[in-house]
Amino acid sequence: MTVTPSPRPPDPARPVVAMSGITMEFPGVVALQDVDFRLLPGEVHALMGENGAGKSTLIKVLTGVYTATSGTTQLDGSGVRFSGPGEAQAAGVATVYQEVNLCPNLSVAENILLGREPHRFGAIDAGATRARAAELLTRMGLSIDPGSVLAEHPIAVQQLVAIARAVAVDARVLILDEPTSSLDQDEVAELFRIMRHLRDQGVAILFVSHFLEQVYEIADRMTVLRNGRLVGEYLTRDLSRIQLVSAMIGRELGVLEEVERLAEDAGSGTAEAPPVLEATGLGRRGSIAPFDLTICAGEVIGLAGLLGSGRTELARLLFGADRADSGSLRVGGTAVSLRTPRAAIASGIAFCSEDRKGEGILADLSIRDNLVLAMQAARGWARPIPRRTKDELVTRWIETLDIRPADPDAIVGRLSGGNQQKVLLARWLVTNPRLLILDEPTRGIDIGAKAQIQKLVAQLAADGMAVLYISAELEEVARLSHRVVVLKDRAKVAELDASATVDDILHLIAETDAAALTEQVAS
Numbered sequence: 001m002t003v004t005p006s007p008r009p010p011d012p013a014r015p016v017v018a019m020s021g022i023t024m025e026f027p028g029v030v031a032l033q034d035v036d037f038r039l040l041p042g043e044v045h046a047l048m049g050e051n052g053a054g055k056s057t058l059i060k061v062l063t064g065v066y067t068a069t070s071g072t073t074q075l076d077g078s079g080v081r082f083s084g085p086g087e088a089q090a091a092g093v094a095t096v097y098q099e100v101n102l103c104p105n106l107s108v109a110e111n112i113l114l115g116r117e118p119h120r121f122g123a124i125d126a127g128a129t130r131a132r133a134a135e136l137l138t139r140m141g142l143s144i145d146p147g148s149v150l151a152e153h154p155i156a157v158q159q160l161v162a163i164a165r166a167v168a169v170d171a172r173v174l175i176l177d178e179p180t181s182s183l184d185q186d187e188v189a190e191l192f193r194i195m196r197h198l199r200d201q202g203v204a205i206l207f208v209s210h211f212l213e214q215v216y217e218i219a220d221r222m223t224v225l226r227n228g229r230l231v232g233e234y235l236t237r238d239l240s241r242i243q244l245v246s247a248m249i250g251r252e253l254g255v256l257e258e259v260e261r262l263a264e265d266a267g268s269g270t271a272e273a274p275p276v277l278e279a280t281g282l283g284r285r286g287s288i289a290p291f292d293l294t295i296c297a298g299e300v301i302g303l304a305g306l307l308g309s310g311r312t313e314l315a316r317l318l319f320g321a322d323r324a325d326s327g328s329l330r331v332g333g334t335a336v337s338l339r340t341p342r343a344a345i346a347s348g349i350a351f352c353s354e355d356r357k358g359e360g361i362l363a364d365l366s367i368r369d370n371l372v373l374a375m376q377a378a379r380g381w382a383r384p385i386p387r388r389t390k391d392e393l394v395t396r397w398i399e400t401l402d403i404r405p406a407d408p409d410a411i412v413g414r415l416s417g418g419n420q421q422k423v424l425l426a427r428w429l430v431t432n433p434r435l436l437i438l439d440e441p442t443r444g445i446d447i448g449a450k451a452q453i454q455k456l457v458a459q460l461a462a463d464g465m466a467v468l469y470i471s472a473e474l475e476e477v478a479r480l481s482h483r484v485v486v487l488k489d490r491a492k493v494a495e496l497d498a499s500a501t502v503d504d505i506l507h508l509i510a511e512t513d514a515a516a517l518t519e520q521v522a523s
Contacts, residue, residue: 013040014077016172016204017062017093022071024057024228031057035071035230037223039173044195044205046215046236049225049248050448052404052416055208058225059175063088063095076172094166095175102162104151109133111150112165136168140194156187163194167203174198175206180214184306192218210445212241224248245447273297274333276434276466277318277349281327288313289491290326295435295466300457302481303470304505310490311470312354315437318468319351320344332434345378348434352424352441354470360424363413367403368394370412370423375430397426402452418449425453429460436460437468442476454480474502 017039024032032054039045047055060066062073064082073080075091082088085095102111109130110117118128133146142160150158159179166174176195180188195205195218209215215222216236224231224247231247239247273296283290288310295301303311316322318329320338329336331347338344341351353359361370371394376385385393394408401422404415412423421441428436438457442450457480461467471477477484478501486494486508494508 013042015039015074016041016076018074018077019058019062020072020074022058022061022073023069024054024061024066025069030228032061032068032228035225035228037230038233039204039206040221041172041204042199042202043220044199044207044218046207046209046219046222047225048215048222048244049231050416050418052227052419053225053248054228055225056177057228059095059177059206059208063093063175089166089169089171092170092172093175094169094171094173095177096159096162096166096179097177102150102158102165104149104158106150107147108137108144108150108153108161109146111161112136112146112168114165116168133164133168136164140164140167140197142194154187156184156190160191160194163198167198171203173204173206175208177208178210179207180209180211188214210447210450212244212447216241248447273299273464275330276332278330279318279327280329282317282324282329283326284313284317284322284324285326287322287490288317291492293485293492295468297434297466298461298464299482300461300467300469300480302477302484303468303487304474304477304484304509305487306509308490309487311487312439313490314487314492315351315439315468315470318344318435319349319437321351342377345374345431345433348432349437350374350428350431350433350435351437352421352428352439354440354443357420361412361420363411365412366409367398367412367415367423368408371397371408371426372430374427378431393430397430401426401456416445418445421445421449421453425456433465435466435468437470439470440472441469442471442473450476474505478502478505 015038017037019035019037022032022035022037023030035054035058037058047058049055057066061068064084064087067081075093080091082091082093088095103114106114107130109132112133113129117124118132119125120128130146137144137146142164144153144157144161150161153161163174163176179191195207199205207215207219219236221233221235222239222244223233224244226248275294275296277293277295279291279293281290281292291314293301303314305311313322317324318338320341320343323339329338331349336343336347338347338349344351357363362373368390372385372390375393379385391408397403398406398408403419403422403426412420415423425441441457442453445453454476457467457469461482469477469480481500482498484496484500484505485492486496486505488509496504496508
């Protein structure tokens with residue numbers, strides 16, 4: 001099903017934001033080309049597109065981080081060209097980013113009113129600051145102690161404080177950039193309650209998210225970008241999920257059916273495949289309870305559980321990033337002691353961390369340097385990879401994974417999140433591992449890149465590689481996995497076969513200890 005650019009849905013309201021003919025050029029790159037965008041008062045408007053589609057660039061043009069090469073921006077009918085986010089905020093355009101940009105050492109009240117605190121006799125009136133912040137929080141239906149230190153609160157509460165700060169400056173436009181990426185279900189529900197409250201008060205909300213279900217739950221309309229161009233503006237109720245995905249990636253999403261077919265093909269040969277890894281009673285005090293786990297060649301094992309259930313701790317133990325203090329481990333039938341990641345790499349184990357910025361990519365280096373890093377580490381720095389071999393490997397994996405731009409010298413830190421994830425995957429695939437451990441490989445990336453990575457995982461398994469797949473998105477785990485290991489409270493509680501559904505997994509987690517589950521979600 002092909003989605004063609006649509007005329008704007010009719011609406012009698014005058015746009016609070018109207019951007020017309022926006023073009024943004026960087027040296028050698030056209031990030032936006034002739035893009036129109038409008039935002040109406042009292043609506044939640046989703047900005048959709050793959051990584052690299054131009055969403056962030058458009059927001060930065062609107063808020064004055066970038067000055068557009070051409071085009072105009074109007075706020076409430078008057079032309080504006082902000083010199084920076086501070087000027088945009090003063091005009092009523094506030095942004096809350098995925099990474100909360102507040103002062104964790106200050107109180108909630110001080111963060112909300114920072115730079116606008118009430119004064120008395122030339123000094124900040126702390127009591128009046130807390131009182132004004134409390135009034136604002138109450139008006140938003142939030143029960144947060146304004147005198148508490150911000151760092152004492154979870155990230156979800158900190159994001160709500162950031163929104164309260166935006167409301168405190170009488171924001172007419174509120175931009176929420178991936179606000180739900182680190183939130184659990186209950187926290188997302190609370191955020192959506194606040195968003196609806198603000199929408200009903202006439203605030204125009206621009207919502208950026210890779211979670212399609214959340215977009216369909218909260219957004220009134222959406223604008224889709226692809227490759228820096230406008231695809232169209234749609235009422236959410238008029239656009240199906242399949243149509244949206246097609247609009248975003250410019251092709252049909254038959255790739256997910258192909259993922260399932262590849263997974264089935266890979267699974268048909270795993271029953272008699274030799275074990276790649278066998279863990280018996282492996283554990284680490286305070287990290288993960290002793291567990292048994294066998295992974296065979298050509299098999300995808302999914303790890304499912306709530307945040308804090310022990311998924312990453314188990315993966316780090318298998319990769320030697322943490323040392324086990326109980327149990328034993330065999331790789332390829334041979335007993336091993338993986339005391340360091342280097343030992344794990346030597347045994348044919350690769351690990352893509354969920355923290356791709358902190359523990360994965362080297363943002364200031366090129367695609368080429370990032371891609372060959374693990375292979376060079378395995379060889380030792382005294383044996384440099386020949387330049388010809390390096391170039392052949394880099395060219396092959398850029399093409400195989402469709403890394404964009406296809407320039408080995410491009411700086412990784414300037415790539416979109418999805419392309420950074422592909423570079424990290426390529427780094428480990430270059431080493432031809434027996435076991436590939438993927439911790440949240442599709443978090444924070446667009447639907448097109450997700451589909452490509454899922455297809456790659458299924459293909460690797462079909463080719464005989466063992467994969468340990470960790471994801472908070474249970475649909476992914478159920479779709480890809482031949483077996484699903486369920487974790488809770490840092491312990492393995494069950495193991496399911498390929499017939500397991502999302503409901504089966506959720507029921508198991510809840511059935512294990514319903515009271516503890518409720519407490520964990522609430523925290």
